[in-house]
Amino acid sequence: MLTKRIIPCLDIKDGRTVKGINFVDIRDAGDPVELGARYAAEGADELTFLDITATVEARDTLVELVRHVAAEINIPFTVGGGIRTVQDVSRLLHAGADKISINSAAVRNPGLVDELAREFGSQCVVVAIDTNRHADGWYVYTHGGRTPTEIETMAWAREVADRGAGEILLTSMVADGTQAGFSLDLTAALSTELGIPIIASGGAGTMAHFAEAFTTGKADAALAASVFHYGTIPIPTLKAYLAEQGIPVRG
Amino acid sequence: MNLVIIKYNAGNVQSVTHALHRLGVEPVLSDDPAVIRAADKVIFPGVGEASTAMRYLRQAGLADLLPTLKQPFLGVCLGLQLMCRHSEEGDTPCLGIFDLAVKRFPAGDQKVPHMGWNLLEDLQTPLLQGLGERPFVYFVHSYYAETSPHTIARTDYMLPFSAAIHRDNFYATQFHPEKSGTVGAKILENFLAV
Secondary structure (H helix, E strand, C coil): CCCCEEEEEEEEECCEECCCCCCCCCCCCCCHHHHHHHHHHHCCCCEEEEECCCCHHHHHHHHHHHHHHHHHCCCCEEEECCCCCHHHHHHHHHHCCCEEEECHHHHHCCHHHHHHHHHHCHHHEEEEEEEEEECCEEEEEECCCCEEEEEEHHHHHHHHHHHCCCEEEEEECCCCCCCCCCCHHHHHHHHHHCCCCEEEECCCCCHHHHHHHHCCCCCCEEEECHHHHCCCCCHHHHHHHHHHCCCCCCC | CCEEEECCCCCCHHHHHHHHHHCCCCCEEECCHHHHHCCCEEEECCCCCHHHHHHHHHHCCHHHHHHHCCCCEEEECHHHHHCCCEECHHHEECCCCCCCEEEECCCCCCCCCEEEEEECECCCCHHHCCCCCCCEEEEEECEEECCCCCEEEEEEECEEEEEEEEECCEEEECCCHHHCHHHHHHHHHHHHHC
């Protein structure tokens, strides 16, 4: 049986991990390669590296980082943040990334999704959607959630799936950072409607939130940052809990 | 050990190379028939589309060569599919090393591609020894080879399919050992020892 995936997200600034605590058994929680290897050893199913610097100089640092990660880590990983062109993607994939994720660039130029799917295959194209609830429904936000758009979230998700996105990383800004749980209704609606995997993100605070994301939310994977970085929820404990709840996970 | 990774227009060559480095092997990347023929072992990776990949292999003079090789040979993902007789992807005649048809997963309740970690069952051959009790490996694919007497590991997704196949010196895995954590590393290590 295909298992549900747990994906720690590492925020990267100038080649270093932004948040995170020093686990007793690793030397440098700011080193993305070391932190990533630690998560992989603990049973993370994939990793996501999100570059929040997004300057031109930082691009080269990011490619270099991807090269190190690919050399050291033996599970799949996605790289996102500030990716704008086919050329950006080509560099990251050739450096060893398994998937890339695009967000604002896809909203600005939806044809980029088609181009990337055609050039590199849908399996490596993740479209990240940041969304927030308005009075009349869910809408897409860009630029790290700062800029609202008039694009309706379900319509956009359907469009990127039709254009060849391989997965959708759905971040609910209502929930993000609140640790009050994932936005389950929206996640379930997308997962039921679309034939591609949905990664739920934003709001994980407890192990029960992860379980809900997979049951009520029908998500294929769940991504979180703080609860892993601050050690609130160790990955092995989470996997054991999910297994007890009857949710298929890689043990 | 002279291990050659077949170079063609497919992804994941980099990941396979890294995985071998971690096992202390420095592979050679080549599409030269003479270099491939002289290798001790050959790995045939693959992420991409079947008809495009077959066209490249024909142009490089590899489509006739590969089925005649005698050294241990490991196909990965698209590599496995290309080693079969025919793929529904682009209605493509393939290398025919295995007399198997590659089909697309049926449209239904479950999502295609089959993406993520799934379990290997009914393991056979030394390639898949020592993987522990519940070996999970990483898959990303929309097409599959049916189960057959060549099947050395089965996985279930909508239906049972060949997660790995074997005939003589030819091995192939539908999953990505290079991305399958310690289980995948063990499989590659086993292949180096075949």
